[in-house]
Amino acid sequence: MNFGLTEEQQLIVDTTRAFVENELYPHEAEVERTGHLRMELVNEIQAKAIAAGLYAANMPEEVGGAGLDTVTWLLYEKELGRANYALHWTCVARPSNILLAGSDAQKEKYLYPCIRGEKWDCLAMTEPGAGSDLRGMKASAVQDGGDWVLNGTKHFISHADIADFAICFMATGEEETPRGKKKKITAFFVDKGTPGFSVRDGYRNVSHRGYTNSILEFDDCRIPADQVLGEVHKGFEVANTWLGATRLQVGATCLGRAERALEHSVEYAAQRSQFGQSIGKNQGVSFKLADMATELKAANLMVFEAGWKFDQGTVTDQDMAMAKLKATEMLAYVADEAIQIHGGMGLMDDLPLERIWRDARVERIWEGTSEIQRHIISRAMLRAKGA
Amino acid sequence: MKILVPVKRVVDYNVKIRVRSDGSGVELANVKMAMNPFDEIAVEEAIRLKEAGVADEIIAVSIGPQQAQETLRTALAMGADRAILIKTDGVVEPLAVAKLLKGVAEAEGPSLIILGKQAIDDDANQTGQMLAALLGWAQGTFASKVEVEGERLKVTREVDGGLQTVDLKLPAIVTTDLRLNQPRYASLPNIMKAKKKPLDEKAPADFGVDVTPRLTVLKTEEPQGRKAGVKVGSVAELVDKLKNEAGII
Numbered sequence: 224m225n226f227g228l229t230e231e232q233q234l235i236v237d238t239t240r241a242f243v244e245n246e247l248y249p250h251e252a253e254v255e256r257t258g259h260l261r262m263e264l265v266n267e268i269q270a271k272a273i274a275a276g277l278y279a280a281n282m283p284e285e286v287g288g289a290g291l292d293t294v295t296w297l298l299y300e301k302e303l304g305r306a307n308y309a310l311h312w313t314c315v316a317r318p319s320n321i322l323l324a325g326s327d328a329q330k331e332k333y334l335y336p337c338i339r340g341e342k343w344d345c346l347a348m349t350e351p352g353a354g355s356d357l358r359g360m361k362a363s364a365v366q367d368g369g370d371w372v373l374n375g376t377k378h379f380i381s382h383a384d385i386a387d388f389a390i391c392f393m394a395t396g397e398e399e400t401p402r403g404k405k406k407k408i409t410a411f412f413v414d415k416g417t418p419g420f421s422v423r424d425g426y427r428n429v430s431h432r433g434y435t436n437s438i439l440e441f442d443d444c445r446i447p448a449d450q451v452l453g454e455v456h457k458g459f460e461v462a463n464t465w466l467g468a469t470r471l472q473v474g475a476t477c478l479g480r481a482e483r484a485l486e487h488s489v490e491y492a493a494q495r496s497q498f499g500q501s502i503g504k505n506q507g508v509s510f511k512l513a514d515m516a517t518e519l520k521a522a523n524l525m526v527f528e529a530g531w532k533f534d535q536g537t538v539t540d541q542d543m544a545m546a547k548l549k550a551t552e553m554l555a556y557v558a559d560e561a562i563q564i565h566g567g568m569g570l571m572d573d574l575p576l577e578r579i580w581r582d583a584r585v586e587r588i589w590e591g592t593s594e595i596q597r598h599i600i601s602r603a604m605l606r607a608k609g610a
Numbered sequence: 611m612k613i614l615v616p617v618k619r620v621v622d623y624n625v626k627i628r629v630r631s632d633g634s635g636v637e638l639a640n641v642k643m644a645m646n647p648f649d650e651i652a653v654e655e656a657i658r659l660k661e662a663g664v665a666d667e668i669i670a671v672s673i674g675p676q677q678a679q680e681t682l683r684t685a686l687a688m689g690a691d692r693a694i695l696i697k698t699d700g701v702v703e704p705l706a707v708a709k710l711l712k713g714v715a716e717a718e719g720p721s722l723i724i725l726g727k728q729a730i731d732d733d734a735n736q737t738g739q740m741l742a743a744l745l746g747w748a749q750g751t752f753a754s755k756v757e758v759e760g761e762r763l764k765v766t767r768e769v770d771g772g773l774q775t776v777d778l779k780l781p782a783i784v785t786t787d788l789r790l791n792q793p794r795y796a797s798l799p800n801i802m803k804a805k806k807k808p809l810d811e812k813a814p815a816d817f818g819v820d821v822t823p824r825l826t827v828l829k830t831e832e833p834q835g836r837k838a839g840v841k842v843g844s845v846a847e848l849v850d851k852l853k854n855e856a857g858i859i
């Protein structure tokens with residue numbers, strides 16, 4: 224096994240880190256304090272990200288991306304993850320991989336403009352009544368002549384306010400299975416401005432200031448049949464094929480922020496003096512640093528092992544669930560200890576720690592809660608025993 | 611025209627320098643290394659001249675250990691066309707570097723060599739000038755602006771009193787100052803392409819240069835910590851101290 228980075232990977236890490244430090248960090252305080260990301264700022268940083276080839280680098284080369292393998296992509300995500308989420312997601316966007324599943328016409332309309340930085344996507348699955356249990360969704364699409372008619376509500380939909388279109392998952396019928404009735408789900412592209420489709424402001428959120436979520440309402444929203452993404456009734460199959468690695472993306476961004484919190488903590492423990500010596504001289508503080516670094520390393524190894532297996536084609540759902548679970552829980556722990564080491568200063572928004580601590584909270588909830596990840600991991604073991 | 615850009619691998623400018631416990635030099639083990647920032651500016655300037663259609667090939671050259679290859683890859687990822695690594699172990703002093711670069715210049719025949727005005731490790735600020743002397747070429751050091759006009763080069767220099775503009779005949783040597791340009795990021799597509807660009811390895815012997823150091827470092831020390839200052843109670847006291855203690859006014 225080789226855990227070292229290639230020269231190329233190191234250069235990508237260096238460029239991404241330099242970009243994050245020079246172009247994103249200086250604007251963090253503004254976004255955190257106003258809770259708002261100005262479009263002029265987005266346009267300015269986006270242009271630089273495009274010039275540096277960092278924009279949409281998750282995409283294959285054939286469609287205008289950087290063509291990174293999974294490990295390298297995760298290295299890049301880890302660096303971006305250090306910064307305020309709204310800034311890196313919006314200004315250095317990584318369009319959803321699911322756009323690659325579209326037809327040629329859909330790629331022209333949605334994928335390429337997203338890669339060129341002309342459009343933003345958003346992905347709508349969750350509903351007020353259907354979170355972890357997505358199959359329980361009520362929003363529906365019914366065929367009517369050559370069209371589909373959409374009705375229902377989605378909520379918690381990230382950055383739908385600035386998105387030009389939504390990829391919406393809708394119930395399109397039911398089927399009988401040995402374990403009872405099961406909803407059939409279909410994915411659709413819905414453009415902003417389609418009559419019957421509206422986007423309302425969502426909730427104010429403790430994590431990721433400036434990164435909005437919205438409520439999507441469908442009221443007899445009529446769209447043509449060529450807006451179906453993938454096959455009819457095969458929405459979850461499309462999602463599973465293209466969105467599996469987003470859990471690793473969540474994990475990788477958590478690694479970046481944990482690393483940043485740890486760096487601050489080491490610096491502070493060495494500099495801050497109380498009782499006539501640096502606080503790091505106390506094992507009560509230094510052992511925290513040791514445990515933080517060890518947890519971070521463990522999570523790092525798990526995320527990158529899963530990424531490596533992804534490239535080999537041997538990754539399992541459990542590998543990705545474990546990596547997401549460990550990285551997100553690790554970040555919560557590291558962020559909390561970082562604040563403890565900084566004392567009161569850790570809570571002040573002069574330092575990025577209070578926000579890393581707040582931001583850590585959502586990571587254990589979105590992209591599948593920690594409990595759902597544990598469910599995936601344990602189910603695989605128990606099923607093998609027929610349980 | 612061909613441009614030669616020497617690049618040096620140095621301790622990253624963000625790293626807090628520590629002196630080795632035996633005083634033999636600066637700690638380099640497990641320290642992040644990067645391209646000398648003035649050399650980044652040199653690479654950027656060369657790329658701009660290429661983009662402006664003035665230059666057609668940029669050759670990056672580094673003298674140093676095997677790992678200096680990483681620095682060359684950075685130059686290639688920024689936009690240099692090919693690279694030469696002259697492998698050396700241990701310290702190479704500015705004069706030896708200048709002699710090696712003279713060898714490269716004679717082999718490659720560039721019209722312009724752009725160097726950093728100094729490397730941030732030893733701040734010697736000698737290589738460019740020595741190289742100009744060895745080659746017998748014109749030099750424009752501490753450049754804040756470079757304009758090629760046919761066979762001539764106009765270099766604006768940052769000097770103590772302001773800006774000085776010199777008119778040079780090519781081939782020439784330019785050394786870069788901080789304000790010459792803002793180096794670009796090595797872009798992801800260029801990083802991917804950099805792997806396929808040629809990187810030749812050479813040895814000092816190929817140029818018939820003896821790189822044995824001529825200087826002996828006696829001691830390396832941490833700079834003295836700043837002594838605590840004093841607080842003055844009034845302007846009158848300040849003026850008095852400046853007059854009678856500091857002797858400045």
Ligand SMILES: Cc1cc2nc3c(=O)[nH]c(=O)nc-3n(C[C@H](O)[C@H](O)[C@H](O)COP(=O)(O)OP(=O)(O)OC[C@H]3O[C@@H](n4cnc5c(N)ncnc54)[C@H](O)[C@@H]3O)c2cc1C
Pocket residue numbers: 345346347348349353354355356378379380381382428436585588589590591592593594595598
């Ligand atoms: C800021 C933010 C942005 C989001 N962005 C998007 C988006 O862009 N698109 C989108 O579609 N969704 C988005 N989501 C939704 C997110 O994916 C859901 O919040 C998540 O799936 C959990 O659903 P829920 O909040 O309804 O919680 P619930 O599913 O109601 O869960 C409540 C609690 O019950 C536990 N629980 C539920 N079922 C089980 C079980 N079987 N076993 C054990 N425990 C269980 C959960 O772990 C949790 O602790 C976003 C959420 C947030 C907070």
